[in-house]
Amino acid sequence: MLRKLFLGLTLCGSILFGADLSTEEDIKEIYKNLGIENKLEYSTFFKAIQGYNKIEDKKPGYITIIDFSKPSNEERFFVIDLENKKVDYATYVSHGKNTGLGTAVKFSNNINSYQSSLGFYVTKNTYEGSNGYSLRLLGLEPGINSNAMDRHIVVHGANYATKEFMDKYGFLGRSLGCPAIPEEISKEVIDYIKGGTVLYINGNDENYFANSKYIQPSA
Numbered sequence: 001m002l003r004k005l006f007l008g009l010t011l012c013g014s015i016l017f018g019a020d021l022s023t024e025e026d027i028k029e030i031y032k033n034l035g036i037e038n039k040l041e042y043s044t045f046f047k048a049i050q051g052y053n054k055i056e057d058k059k060p061g062y063i064t065i066i067d068f069s070k071p072s073n074e075e076r077f078f079v080i081d082l083e084n085k086k087v088d089y090a091t092y093v094s095h096g097k098n099t100g101l102g103t104a105v106k107f108s109n110n111i112n113s114y115q116s117s118l119g120f121y122v123t124k125n126t127y128e129g130s131n132g133y134s135l136r137l138l139g140l141e142p143g144i145n146s147n148a149m150d151r152h153i154v155v156h157g158a159n160y161a162t163k164e165f166m167d168k169y170g171f172l173g174r175s176l177g178c179p180a181i182p183e184e185i186s187k188e189v190i191d192y193i194k195g196g197t198v199l200y201i202n203g204n205d206e207n208y209f210a211n212s213k214y215i216q217p218s219a
Helices: 002-016 024-034 042-054 163-169 183-193 206-211
Strands: 062-067 077-081 086-091 119-129 132-139 154-158 180-182 198-202
Touching: 024 042, 024 086, 042 062, 042 198, 062 183, 077 183, 086 183, 119 154, 119 183, 132 183, 154 183, 180 183
Parallel strands: 062 198, 154 180
Antiparallel strands: 062 077, 077 086, 119 132, 119 198, 132 154
16 A cells, blocks of 8 residues: 555655646756757757647656757757656667668558558557567557557667668668667667657658647647
């Protein structure tokens, strides 16, 4: 009973005393404190927080932002602790093989498209699969990423998602649609963000921004 009470207080506390993201000034302040102006544009961060604020069924306090508007030879996977206003992880991430070579240019929700899907997700459970330790993602946007579970779109580690691979070829290897990150940190990152945190994948696709229910058109 005491354990259940403690867990309840902890969960409530994370909601009641979490980072204040209710105004654009609050969002700007957190962005400034993160010190990532040279790695992640404010407009992308703002869109991510817009969606985060609208997702009710989530584990609060953390957000993962994947910025596929950047080329794969740059860090574009960011795990952000909103409560403590710090970046916990910044690393490389691969996109789908039919999404583009070094830059992501095409996105799809279709099964067997081997393309990445944009938009908002919540992280689910982990499992051991063909790509090793993996994290399931639940796509929240119908017609945009809602087939993520059926497509087996997961966060996993890959030897083609490393700086060594990028230094050799000039860009990262590509996945079948999954956001693949360096093997050496994948388990640590997966365990950190699993269990209901928000994950947002950004990309250069005006059709997505026009149709997403989580992002205002003016953002």
